[in-house]
Amino acid sequence: MKRDPAIIHKTMSAIRGKDTGIEKKLRKALTEKGLRYRIYSKKVVGHPDILFPGLRIAIFCDSEFWHGYRFEENVEQLQRLSDFWIKKIRRNIARDAYVNQALKEQGYTVLRFWGQRIEKELDAVVEEILQTIEKRRQIEEWKATIEERTTLVYIERDNQYLLLHRVKEEADMNEGKWLGVGGHLEGKETHIQAMKREVWEETGLTVDAYEYIGALDFLNDQYPPERMYLFKVTKFHGDLIECNEGELAWVDKDKMMSLPMWEGDKAFLPLLEQKPSSPVWMNLIYRGGELDAVEGPFTRKKKQ
Numbered sequence: 175m176k177r178d179p180a181i182i183h184k185t186m187s188a189i190r191g192k193d194t195g196i197e198k199k200l201r202k203a204l205t206e207k208g209l210r211y212r213i214y215s216k217k218v219v220g221h222p223d224i225l226f227p228g229l230r231i232a233i234f235c236d237s238e239f240w241h242g243y244r245f246e247e248n249v250e251q252l253q254r255l256s257d258f259w260i261k262k263i264r265r266n267i268a269r270d271a272y273v274n275q276a277l278k279e280q281g282y283t284v285l286r287f288w289g290q291r292i293e294k295e296l297d298a299v300v301e302e303i304l305q306t307i308e309k310r311r312q313i314e315e316w317k318a319t320i321e322e323r324t325t326l327v328y329i330e331r332d333n334q335y336l337l338l339h340r341v342k343e344e345a346d347m348n349e350g351k352w353l354g355v356g357g358h359l360e361g362k363e364t365h366i367q368a369m370k371r372e373v374w375e376e377t378g379l380t381v382d383a384y385e386y387i388g389a390l391d392f393l394n395d396q397y398p399p400e401r402m403y404l405f406k407v408t409k410f411h412g413d414l415i416e417c418n419e420g421e422l423a424w425v426d427k428d429k430m431m432s433l434p435m436w437e438g439d440k441a442f443l444p445l446l447e448q449k450p451s452s453p454v455w456m457n458l459i460y461r462g463g464e465l466d467a468v469e470g471p472f473t474r475k476k477k478q
Contacts, residue, residue: 220273281472325356378415388454437465
């Protein structure tokens with residue numbers, strides 16, 4: 175028997191959006207593991223069902239119907255509903271995608287679990303969350319030990335960048351690689367002061383205009399962790415000098431990626447051309463001499 179659309183509308187309108195059964199079940203399991211978290215934070219986009227703010231982990235418990243589980247496959251079966259509900263589900267799907275992207279851009283790890291999985295595979299869901307928490311804790315603890323702060327500068331001229339081929343210093347972690355110029359912050363220098371000094375010392379050029387791209391955390395289990403402040407110099411004056419750390423060369427932009435360099439550099443170099451509207455940050459994680467993960471680029475947190 176065909177149900178009255180008015181009854182369907184009333185029934186569906188009464189379905190709760192918060193404190194659902196699947197949310198309570200997952201929260202109870204996490205509490206039993208001794209975990210502390212927040213719920214529905216108004217300060218975070220999307221108001222995650224469960225939030226670990228210090229670790230930037232956002233968890234959502236999604237009901238299959240409202241969040242469109244295999245929606246396109248099942249849309250014909252949903253035609254018994256009014257266009258109002260079909261459109262609402264489509265809006266929910268679009269909003270979920272927007273929230274995921276917005277949170278990721280702010281450095282959050284986003285976990286979404288379908289209700290059926292929470293109901294039937296709760297232990298596996300909890301274990302996935304625990305593993306994510308442990309991974310984030312390790313990275314945050316690693317980042318907290320950063321003492322080295324350096325600048326990394328790419329000077330632009332006529333569709334080229336000035337690169338330094340590191341071939342002169344012994345026991346150089348960058349030996350044989352191509353990268354921008356730069357070096358350590360000294361004393362009470364700001365990253366901008368250090369950038370200008372390093373450019374002048376290594377190239378003989380004076381910086382007239384620049385763009386600050388953001389901070390890169392270089393986390394390598396074979397070297398001390400390092401925070402690199404990434405710059406692009408757009409105007410300068412002076413004549414190149416010989417650099418005692420390597421060979422300076424102007425390199426066409428479209429040939430840069432073919433040169434020997436750190437694999438993580440290939441992740442952030444596109445930012446030089448993208449011109450982010452605000453400074454970004456990235457985590458470049460190396461294990462056993464190989465690039466293990468790239469996190470970001472992330473933008474700084476904005477008010478919601």
